[in-house]
Amino acid sequence: MRLLLFGRSGQIGAALARVLGPNHRLVALGRDEADFAYPDTLADFVRKERPDVIINAVAYTSVDRAESEPELARLINTESPAALAQAAAETGAWLVHYSTDYVFDGDKEGAYAESDATNPLNHYGRTKRDGDLAVGAAGGPHLILRTSWVHAPGHANFVATILGLAAKRKTLGVVDDQIGAPTSARLVATVTASLIDAIAAAMPPQVGIYHLAARGETSWCGYASFIVASALEQGARLELRPEHIQPIPSAGYPQPARRPLNSRLSTKKLEALGVQLPDWRDDVRDTIRLSLPEAVQ
DSSP states (O other): OOEEEOOOOSSSHHHHHHHHTTTEEEEEETTTSSOOOOOGGGGHHHHOOOOEEEEEEOOOOOGGGGOOOOHHHHIIIIIIIHHHHHHHHHHHHHHEEEGGGGGGGGOOOSSSSSTTTOOOOHHHHHHHHHHHHHHHHOOSHHHHHHHEEEEOOOSSSSHHHHHHHHHTTTOOOOOOSOOOOEHHHHHHHHHHHHHHHHTTTTTTOOOOEEEOOSSOOHHHHHHHHHHHHHHHHHTTOOOOOOOEEEEEEEEGGGOSSSSOSBBBOOOOHHHHTOOOOOOOHHHHHHHHHHHGGGGGG
């Protein structure tokens, strides 16, 4: 299969390059080659490479900064996916595109299904929602994989933030009323590879949206407590202890962008394809292990 990957240096993009590179003819582009702030330039890459599958792992993910950079967020999260989707439809390529739990408002009691109405609370979520709609409207074969709370070693994310704070602070307050499932970039890449294998075998999944997240749920506070406890078990030298992480409400930690209180995603549709998803703690342990200094690994 000829694959064209955009976003090779991000969390998901780097994981995809590692998983897909050995088994496919992969062209992986970074921002220095393909800048999503310029949507009109992207179709040229598709016409040049003529891929069987285009994978868009690029996103403007600075949720708070999107409130003050709305146009840049829209170019990257809406206009560029729309341009890629149109180019994919014109060439007959599949498009794999990643989305987010932040397209929902978090008011639902249970886990969100793919068919539930979207109602994003912030500009980031609106641009991602509109990008999803543009991908679907282009009319080509596509998969939109919505995920949540992504983490990977060697990148800026919640695991890295908590480990950094835990090395210096003895107490910490973390939001406890937002619920979701931490999901590793490695899991996202592995599932993506299985879906691409199905396309290569002429047994593609039905086009549309699929929720892709690890099993289980936790709050940001519970997540932070697990990170610290797991790091200590793995030999990390930290000032912070799990019992000294204090739960606080979202109102006690004001941010420019509102977040949904419920980010749980139902993965039944994906699991019906035979995909097995691990508990969120499993991959977090590995991300922690690979994030600690070599002296404690």
